[in-house]
């Protein structure tokens with residue numbers, strides 16, 4: 001039974017009911033961004049403190065998760081941007097040929113794309129692959145593909161036009177795909193034989 | 199790469215569309231163009247399938263990571279502290295306020311000096327903004343250096359809790375933010391830009407809606423200015439003593455910019471939100 005929470009003041013109630021339930025997703029996002037558990041926990045705590053301090057800025061009825069993610073993303077950029085060097089921005093055009101030859105090499109061995117994407121890729125490898133993307137691409141890929149936000153929500157969080165979300169996502173996914181294909185090649189994709197009974 | 203002659207799109211263009219297609223975010227017209235290309239291009243059909251598989255794969259990885267056990271307790275503790283600190287001393291709600299007050303003394307004194315015998319309310323907002331431009335902003339002020347809009351947003355957000363759009367200004371770079379007293383008791387952020395072409399400063403004063411809710415009568419904004427500003431693209435230029443004060447309003451936030459530029463030239467440099475942004 002859920003007890004009516006009449007003893008809570010309104011902001012506290014808002015905080016409990018609308019903001020705190022997103023802690024796990026926030027932590028997940030922070031971890032993807034920082035790749036470090038302590039930094040991620042600090043970021044989440046800082047985000048909630050700010051959200052609480054400025055809870056009167058939150059408009060009830062709008063997406064609280066998007067609001068929290070936006071605060072966290074801004075904190076992250078401010079705190080970590082100067083500390084770590086961002087991977088260099090690579091134009092996809094520069095690596096296009098490499099991408100296609102890698103793709104065709106891997107696809108010559110397996111045509112089961114789901115297995116190709118799925119197979120034995122460790123969470124660490126995915127994290128590593130994500131970390132290799134420039135921050136602006138990484139953020140969009142995480143927000144869209146891992147967190148399931150819409151283009152509109154991402155545009156609002158990052159303060160960029162929807163067209164920019166789309167093009168960053170396109171390039172980010174392509175670069176990520178390149179990494180994933182590299183992992184697939186490294187592992188050897190000819191595991192299908194042993195798997196045939198399963 | 200396989201380039202088909204019958205399709206209008208190049209493979210590069212088609213693949214950019216594939217991203218939005220997979221997310222169901224393509225306009226009808228673009229979708230038809232893409233489908234036409236896909237029908238004749240095996241290369242892009244492969245990319246579409248890979249993009250789908252990748253998206254699906256990542257969606258499966260969406261499972262929440264285990265959150266450190268003590269994190270929720272830590273957050274609750276920190277908030278409990280914040281709450282009791284507020285109860286003890288509501289004035290201390292924002293510790294930065296102290297620093298800002300000290301920093302702002304210069305401005306305030308300048309303001310008092312410039313005020314002369316006139317009552318506060320006699321001065322319109324545009325006049326006061328111009329006054330600050332001529333006196334206060336010429337002094338040494340503790341600007342917080344920022345180099346882009348993101349940082350400026352962060353500074354303002356952290357110190358005031360205002361979520362405001364930082365104006366992008368063509369040919370100008372952001373230099374700093376200062377939050378100081380605009381009128382006694384009313385602190386507002388001022389953004390400092392510099393025109394790269396002639397090194398001239400541009401200052402933008404930012405007023406959140408609450409400024410008007412709380413101090414509307416003190417702020418004394420000319421009604422015709424407000425009435426004129428309905429859409430993001432609307433600007434109001436006032437000429438006062440050989441200078442121009444430019445006003446506009448985005449998402450309920452009111453801005454005033456002042457510089458040595460001609461008002462129309464300055465207006466042309468300020469980029470309103472695009473249709474996707476609002």
Ligand SMILES: [Zn+2]
Nearest residue numbers: 209212239242
């Ligand atoms: Zn094609």
